[in-house]
Amino acid sequence: MKRIGILGGLAWPATIEYYKAICQLSQKHHANLNLPGPSPMPEMCIESVNINYSYNRRGSFGNEKSWKDYDEYFHAALKRLEDNGVDFAIIASNTPHNRYDSITKGLKIPVISIFESVAETCKINEIDEFLLLGTEPTMNSGVFPDYLKRHGIRAIVPSDETVKLKVVGLISELFKGKSENGRSRIDQVVRSSFEQTEIKKKVVCLACTELPLVFEGKEQYETFGDNGVFYLNTTIIHANAAFRYAIEG
């Protein structure tokens, strides 16, 4: 198996979900081989960064220079993973993917993009449009919707600013590892967004890696249904893509 690099801590609860998912996939993969000892695991190196540092260095979209410190912080962490000898890396968070090109510039190792993994899952599930929920940069930068557009997928962000603020508020709680009534709050956001938007199928992309945690008991699945809505879990979609790449070839 290839050595996996994970840029984590964005926030820590999602890093745990990624790590757990990859370890459980490895157990399943090796389950029937009757190997002596505990299940083989891919070697991993996790660079867990200080989310407070990166959060306070977010720039403004349209002002390239304003992202300098943010980009450098993540680039340096990926470079440490490269120097450590990992075969490839993932960034365990949607938000830095809005700056994917500049963060990964000059690296020799592949960095599997969460946006790409989500686009592939959409193709498999014949999804061509969804409601996009995530952090402020992910909902407002336009980077993820533009990427999806090139793959024939339409991403709709909530049109109402107060709805967006509700999502951002919930995420800030989830960064601490817990939320009050998270599931019903997401439900409310989803319902009011669909009321305001023309959309054929009720599909929601949880494009912040902490959001799936409010769906206790379903958070380990790539996709799941809840209350008549079809959800895309970007955390598990991305972790699965990483494990598949680790065992390929």
Next chain:
Amino acid sequence: MKRIGILGGLAWPATIEYYKAICQLSQKHHANLNLPGPSPMPEMCIESVNINYSYNRRGSFGNEKSWKDYDEYFHAALKRLEDNGVDFAIIASNTPHNRYDSITKGLKIPVISIFESVAETCKINEIDEFLLLGTEPTMNSGVFPDYLKRHGIRAIVPSDETVKLKVVGLISELFKGKSENGRSRIDQVVRSSFEQTEIKKKVVCLACTELPLVFEGKEQYETFGDNGVFYLNTTIIHANAAFRYAIEG
């Protein structure tokens, strides 16, 4: 805060407990400072190794040469952490601490020993003897009991081989992230061990970092009482020691 290196994957469920504990301690530490953005976190680098590889390279105590491959595997992982720039490291598992001296030989960074952290917690809690439960090397090597003896603490391992096998069997399930009736099985082991041993107070050291996971709802405490027994949780004792060191000076 100092950068923390964690040698993990031994097994993965314990690595998650360490990581979660350190992140929650950092949240608590910064809670009342009203800093903008998510709670500051210490930067961490986690080297998650392949437990199947190390397990199958365990040697025999008394035969120094037989541990060569085992020691080298862990030494190399710690060296990668050192090269990565961490300020100190911990090994998130009791078992490799039986080979602490040879594994850490020649490193420049401090590696905080779990045995030392447990001895300190014993002093604070005025504990001078306990029942020691852990993996086969931890119960049989004599290394941890010898270390404790120098600190005036008597560690008693189950005298009955079938009892030891019950502990080892439970641990092999916990390595996969779950166990059937783990709590009542530990309870049974503890009761039968105390029946066969003269001991003043009923104190048990859970000296395998997965064992505390059977005590759901108590697994995040350094010490806890359960069914009239006082338990030492080596996982949280060690994680707490690492965080204290990270914020010192």
